[in-house]
Amino acid sequence: MRISYLDNAATTPVDKRVLDAMLPYFSEKYGNPGSMHKKGLEAKEAVEESRKNVAKLIGAEPDEIIFVSGGTESDNLALIGVANALREEGKGNHIITTKIEHHAVLDTCKYLEEQGFRVTYVDVEKNGIVNPKEIEKAITKNTILISVMYANNEIGTIQPISEIAKIAKSKGILFHTDACQAAEYLDINVKNLGVDLMTLNGSKIYGPKGIGILYAKKGIVIKPLIYGGGQEKGIRSGTENVPAIVGFAKALEIAQKEREKESKRLTRLRNKLIEGIKNKIPNIHINGDLNKRLPNNANISFFGVEGESVVLHLDANGVCASTGSACSSHSLEPSHVIKALGLSDEASHGSIRFTLGRHTTEEDINKVLKKLPKIIESLRRISPIAK
Amino acid sequence: MKKQKWFYSEKVREHFFHPKNIFRSKKEIERFKADGVGMVGNPACGDIMKMWIKVDKKKQTIKECKYQTFGCASAIATTSVLSEMVKGMKLDDAFRITPKDIVEKLGGLPKLKYHCSVLGDRALREAINDYYRKTNQLEKIVTDSPIVDETLKITERDIENAVIEGAKTLEEVQEKTKVGISNKKVIPRVKELIKKFKEKHGIK
Numbered sequence: 254m255r256i257s258y259l260d261n262a263a264t265t266p267v268d269k270r271v272l273d274a275m276l277p278y279f280s281e282k283y284g285n286p287g288s289m290h291k292k293g294l295e296a297k298e299a300v301e302e303s304r305k306n307v308a309k310l311i312g313a314e315p316d317e318i319i320f321v322s323g324g325t326e327s328d329n330l331a332l333i334g335v336a337n338a339l340r341e342e343g344k345g346n347h348i349i350t351t352k353i354e355h356h357a358v359l360d361t362c363k364y365l366e367e368q369g370f371r372v373t374y375v376d377v378e379k380n381g382i383v384n385p386k387e388i389e390k391a392i393t394k395n396t397i398l399i400s401v402m403y404a405n406n407e408i409g410t411i412q413p414i415s416e417i418a419k420i421a422k423s424k425g426i427l428f429h430t431d432a433c434q435a436a437e438y439l440d441i442n443v444k445n446l447g448v449d450l451m452t453l454n455g456s457k458i459y460g461p462k463g464i465g466i467l468y469a470k471k472g473i474v475i476k477p478l479i480y481g482g483g484q485e486k487g488i489r490s491g492t493e494n495v496p497a498i499v500g501f502a503k504a505l506e507i508a509q510k511e512r513e514k515e516s517k518r519l520t521r522l523r524n525k526l527i528e529g530i531k532n533k534i535p536n537i538h539i540n541g542d543l544n545k546r547l548p549n550n551a552n553i554s555f556f557g558v559e560g561e562s563v564v565l566h567l568d569a570n571g572v573c574a575s576t577g578s579a580c581s582s583h584s585l586e587p588s589h590v591i592k593a594l595g596l597s598d599e600a601s602h603g604s605i606r607f608t609l610g611r612h613t614t615e616e617d618i619n620k621v622l623k624k625l626p627k628i629i630e631s632l633r634r635i636s637p638i639a640k
Numbered sequence: 641m642k643k644q645k646w647f648y649s650e651k652v653r654e655h656f657f658h659p660k661n662i663f664r665s666k667k668e669i670e671r672f673k674a675d676g677v678g679m680v681g682n683p684a685c686g687d688i689m690k691m692w693i694k695v696d697k698k699k700q701t702i703k704e705c706k707y708q709t710f711g712c713a714s715a716i717a718t719t720s721v722l723s724e725m726v727k728g729m730k731l732d733d734a735f736r737i738t739p740k741d742i743v744e745k746l747g748g749l750p751k752l753k754y755h756c757s758v759l760g761d762r763a764l765r766e767a768i769n770d771y772y773r774k775t776n777q778l779e780k781i782v783t784d785s786p787i788v789d790e791t792l793k794i795t796e797r798d799i800e801n802a803v804i805e806g807a808k809t810l811e812e813v814q815e816k817t818k819v820g821i822s823n824k825k826v827i828p829r830v831k832e833l834i835k836k837f838k839e840k841h842g843i844k
Contacts, residue, residue: 578686635716
């Protein structure tokens with residue numbers, strides 16, 4: 254049975270071109286970039302070449318790129334590193350973010366609250382998009398940092414980053430964006446966006462897992478989270494993950510080169526999926542704005558059924574998807590994103606996310622449209638609350 | 641055919657994809673003419689369980705046990721197993737079934753999933769009490785342990801059982817019982833009870 258992998262927001266397979274670029278850096282060009290000999294220089298060259306390429310792709314300078322272990326570390330470094338540095342300088346202690354951020358940002362903010370910082374979690378509109386005016390309203394004289402994701406990982410909504418950046422700039426406040434989900438489909442030029450800090454990772458753009466970057470504009474002081482050999486200008490110690498760095502740069506290059514074509518192709522398939530579900534299954538709700546949205550994302554609540562059961566039935570039918578239900582999370586709480594849209598708990602528990610990708614075909618969409626109505630119907634038949 | 645990878649145990653797979661004794665339509669429910677009905681849970685915690693029983697009035701045993709569920713795979717599977725376990729069982733004995741008994745029958749559940757099984761036994765107790773109520777055997781309604789969380793009908797004894805089974809913090813007790821997940825105002829009382837039962841059983 255062909256597996257229809259519609260969970261590309263969770264992670265993507267490594268692109269063959271990326272893998273080919275990485276392979277020499279395991280057993281052949283294995284040097285430590287910190288060594289002075291040939292093997293070391295060979296590895297160092299690969300890291301610096303990758304840094305240059307990444308910088309160019311996002312409109313930055315090479316020394317504004319810090320390689321880290323992934324999106325989560327990058328978010329942690331941006332928030333904790335900047336907050337601590339600014340506190341040492343005697344600046345304010347207030348941070349602004351939104352209620353629909355990834356846990357890598359939300360839980361880091363909770364940690365910072367324990368450390369004495371104050372955090373405002375701004376609401377989003379019903380369509381899953383934050384109103385820049387609400388961010389502006391939350392600003393106080395103590396605000397030091399604003400962090401708003403570029404595109405949401407659950408519902409794919411695209412946030413007005415450049416508008417928020419303008420507000421932040423006018424008040425002299427640093428602005429960070431987590432662009433992990435956006436890099437595959439949107440413009441991530443930091444000058445166009447106007448951001449001061451930006452998070453990217455490899456595993457959402459057909460690159461390897463365990464690699465990401467933090468872009469930090471020149472002049473921004475960041476306190477390290479990890480101490481040691483002083484790599485990455487002392488901001489991120491630890492021997493560089495050379496193959497992953499090479500793979501990340503290659504993945505980002507491919508993603509940005511193909512993004513417009515791929516966006517067009519996936520928008521059509523995604524719309525076909527949503528329209529098909531709307532026509533075949535009653536009592537549903539499409540979560541998040543339909544236009545200001547990543548081209549590969551469909552997030553739908555099926556009332557009366559619980560998401561984990563749907564995901565497992567889809568899996569048995571060869572379709573990989575995910576759910577915002579508490580039952581499939583590490584906590585006992587349902588999706589904070591669906592709840593932030595003002596929807597019921599039932600809608601959160603019954604939400605299913607389909608995220609299309611580079612390998613998704615018409616056949617995959619047809620399969621979902623064939624299997625899903627039967628799955629929902631059978632689960633509603635055994636549900637005491639289905640209408 | 642090669643066996644597909646699966647998150648839970650084989651037994652859970654069997655009961656999830658082919659639940660036993662489950663109601664699939666309103667007609668089936670009407671035709672059943674239940675002697676007792678019980679329902680626990682709410683959408684906030686993600687699981688709702690409704691249970692219907694037929695009772696052999698002479699023998700005071702459960703003839704049949706049916707259910708419907710809005711819940712995850714483990715909620716469906718645990719209730720399916722329970723519905724088989726109680727067939728022919730004396731009402732008194734059925735009343736005493738614990739989540740642990742059900743989970744053992746299923747060959748275990750992931751730690752975080754343990755709380756789901758709490759619904760089946762609780763819904764069953766509600767159904768048995770409902771039967772006692774309907775047949776005017778009010779003296780038999782067992783409220784031997786005070787209810788802590790009204791939404792899920794979680795009693796002090798449930799908290800005590802969770803502590804005895806190794807839960808030491810509010811979070812660990814919630815993993816086992818879901819107490820206070822939607823009904824947050826009971827949390828201070830739950831914390832007190834956890835402390836009390838830890839002391840009682842010499843657990844540090």
